[in-house]
Amino acid sequence: MLIFVIVGTVxxxxxxxxxxxxxxxxxxxxxxxxxLDPDKPGIDAPVGGGPQETIKAERMPFGRWMRLVxxxxxxxxxxxxxxxxxxxxxxNLAFSGGNTLTAACPPDRQGFAALSCIFPTKSSFxxxxxxxxxxxxxxxIWFRNTLAIAFINAFAAxxxxxxxxxxxxxxxxxxxxxxxxxxxxxxxxxxxxxxHRDLRPDDPDPKGVCGLRHQHPRGLSxxxxxxxxxxxxxxxxxxxxxxxxxxDESARIDGAGHARIxxxxxxxxxxxxxxxxxxxxxxxxxxxxxxxxxxxxxxxNTTLAVGLRSLVANPLIQQWxxxxxxxxxxxxxxxxxxxxxxxxxxxxxxxxxxxx
Amino acid sequence: xxxxxxxxxxxxxxxLGLALALVLGxxxxxxxxxxxxxxxxxxxxxxxxxxxxxxxxxxxxxxLINQVLGxxxxxxxxxxxxxxxxxxxxxxxxxxxxxLVCSGALTAVPADLKEAAxxxxxxxxxxxxxxxxxxxxxxxxxxxxxxxxxxxxxxTLINLADRRRxxxxxxxxxxxxxPAHQLHPPDRLRHR
Numbered sequence: 001m002l003i004f005v006i007v008g009t010v011x012x013x014x015x016x017x018x019x020x021x022x023x024x025x026x027x028x029x030x031x032x033x034x035x036l037d038p039d040k041p042g043i044d045a046p047v048g049g050g051p052q053e054t055i056k057a058e059r060m061p062f063g064r065w066m067r068l069v070x071x072x073x074x075x076x077x078x079x080x081x082x083x084x085x086x087x088x089x090x091x092n093l094a095f096s097g098g099n100t101l102t103a104a105c106p107p108d109r110q111g112f113a114a115l116s117c118i119f120p121t122k123s124s125f126x127x128x129x130x131x132x133x134x135x136x137x138x139x140x141i142w143f144r145n146t147l148a149i150a151f152i153n154a155f156a157a158x159x160x161x162x163x164x165x166x167x168x169x170x171x172x173x174x175x176x177x178x179x180x181x182x183x184x185x186x187x188x189x190x191x192x193x194x195x196h197r198d199l200r201p202d203d204p205d206p207k208g209v210c211g212l213r214h215q216h217p218r219g220l221s222x223x224x225x226x227x228x229x230x231x232x233x234x235x236x237x238x239x240x241x242x243x244x245x246x247x248d249e250s251a252r253i254d255g256a257g258h259a260r261i262x263x264x265x266x267x268x269x270x271x272x273x274x275x276x277x278x279x280x281x282x283x284x285x286x287x288x289x290x291x292x293x294x295x296x297x298x299x300x301n302t303t304l305a306v307g308l309r310s311l312v313a314n315p316l317i318q319q320w321x322x323x324x325x326x327x328x329x330x331x332x333x334x335x336x337x338x339x340x341x342x343x344x345x346x347x348x349x350x351x352x353x354x355x356x
Numbered sequence: 357x358x359x360x361x362x363x364x365x366x367x368x369x370x371x372l373g374l375a376l377a378l379v380l381g382x383x384x385x386x387x388x389x390x391x392x393x394x395x396x397x398x399x400x401x402x403x404x405x406x407x408x409x410x411x412x413x414x415x416x417x418x419x420l421i422n423q424v425l426g427x428x429x430x431x432x433x434x435x436x437x438x439x440x441x442x443x444x445x446x447x448x449x450x451x452x453x454x455x456l457v458c459s460g461a462l463t464a465v466p467a468d469l470k471e472a473a474x475x476x477x478x479x480x481x482x483x484x485x486x487x488x489x490x491x492x493x494x495x496x497x498x499x500x501x502x503x504x505x506x507x508x509x510x511x512t513l514i515n516l517a518d519r520r521r522x523x524x525x526x527x528x529x530x531x532x533x534x535p536a537h538q539l540h541p542p543d544r545l546r547h548r
Contacts, residue, residue, distance in 0.1 A: 068384065069382065069384050069385055072379050072380060072382055072385050073385070073387075075376075075379050075380075076376075076379070076380055076391045076395075079376060079395060080391060080394045080395060082448070083394065083395050083397060083398050083448070083452070084394060084397060086398075086406060086409050086410060086413065086448070087397060087398070087401065089409065089413060089420060090405065090409045093409075093412070100418070101412055101415055101418035101419065101420075102418050104420075105418075105420055105423060109423060110423055110426050115424055117420060117423070118420075231502050231505075234498065235498070238498070283402075283403075286402055286404075287402055287403040287404050287512060288512070289404060289511060289512040290511040290512070304402070304404065305402075305404040305512070308404055308405065308408060309404065309408065312408055312411070312412070320412050323408055323412075324409070327402070327404075327405035327408065327409065328405075330402055330404075330405060331401050331402055331405055334400065334401065334402045335400050335401065338399075338400035339400075342396075342400075345456060346456050346457070346459070346460035347460060
């Protein structure tokens, strides 16, 4: 509901936000060579008046404002609508109480009338309760599996990638360049064949490896641990290279060993890229479908991705309402993680890439 | 096909993200924070959810897209249309990432370089092409490669357009046994 309020405010006030209010400056504002800022007194302000006249800037005429700034708002609002209408649609579908696509949008609405389907009409929790009480689709188990695997994998990938990056960035050893190259090539192996090759879930060997035989989520997280090393290491190494080696050396003179330098200095200085690696690993594990489909094909005990897909995979029994409800619930932890990491994402991504 | 899809989708996502970053990066614009937050929401949602939602919206009989357009197009079963849809959906999912990255990288371009270009008489477009874009590409090239590799393997997305038969194909029905000399040659081959 909060989102609706925000969007409504933006779409209505999008044009008026500009000159009327002086919000705080977003962080990306960079000085441009031509400071034509209408609110700033100084260059354009009339010179020679009293002190109060120099403070008050003249209001820009609408045509000029439109040409300079306004069209940007128009573009932004169009793209915001484009970016958000599927989100509204799924929220509407989840709360519609029906299990079919027509529940969100009755077929008698055609053309522009159908556009109103993205606004919620009902607030029924039937889909949520049905899904949570369903015996056939144990949503709680999917949720638990996915969260556990995603968190474990994100932390493990973080530690793994950072350790490898530290070695590649700070130590000099034979095969360093070749190792980096191979790391970059690693993730290019498509996931599904890789899963089949590594696991062979239909292997008749009764012992199996670490529960893979029994299609246990533990096995899936083990598989994930094998992948996604390359990109993380590469990004992190790029970031580490921007941290001066002098810091290491001075610490070493003060008596610090490798472990001390690694945990005490580098990992703290490189926090933005660590957050990026964490988020990217979390997200990719959360959304991973092909390998999960191979390892945990049974929807009694699987991940959210496989489970949600199984709700609508059969063309004869497509439970769109349940899927939407489950998706909305699944989006919550992901969104929280995103909000927590959002600040550092931009800085980390670009800074790590600069020297990559 | 995979190659063209990966190249095309990476390019499209990058182009749109960069364009939006340029448009919204103007310092005279108010409300940038709100726009940025709203535009990156597709990136913050689980991809599996959004893919399935798009699949629902592109549904032939009950999908939102067909209802709004007032047509009855089978979006995901026609090969050309399905390719177009996959690109469009991936654009929807992927542009916020490049929007984030590009707006971050644009602020990292030193202001004095831009200033120098303008002082030397470069127009806006010229300065962008010769000064800003190369610096930006240096910063984002690894991410472009990564995106390319990711989309090369983007099984989850292509699942959008998988053609699952509404009625599973019947197993080949065994013909009644006939003596071999009554069969046509192709049938004989099939029976072997």
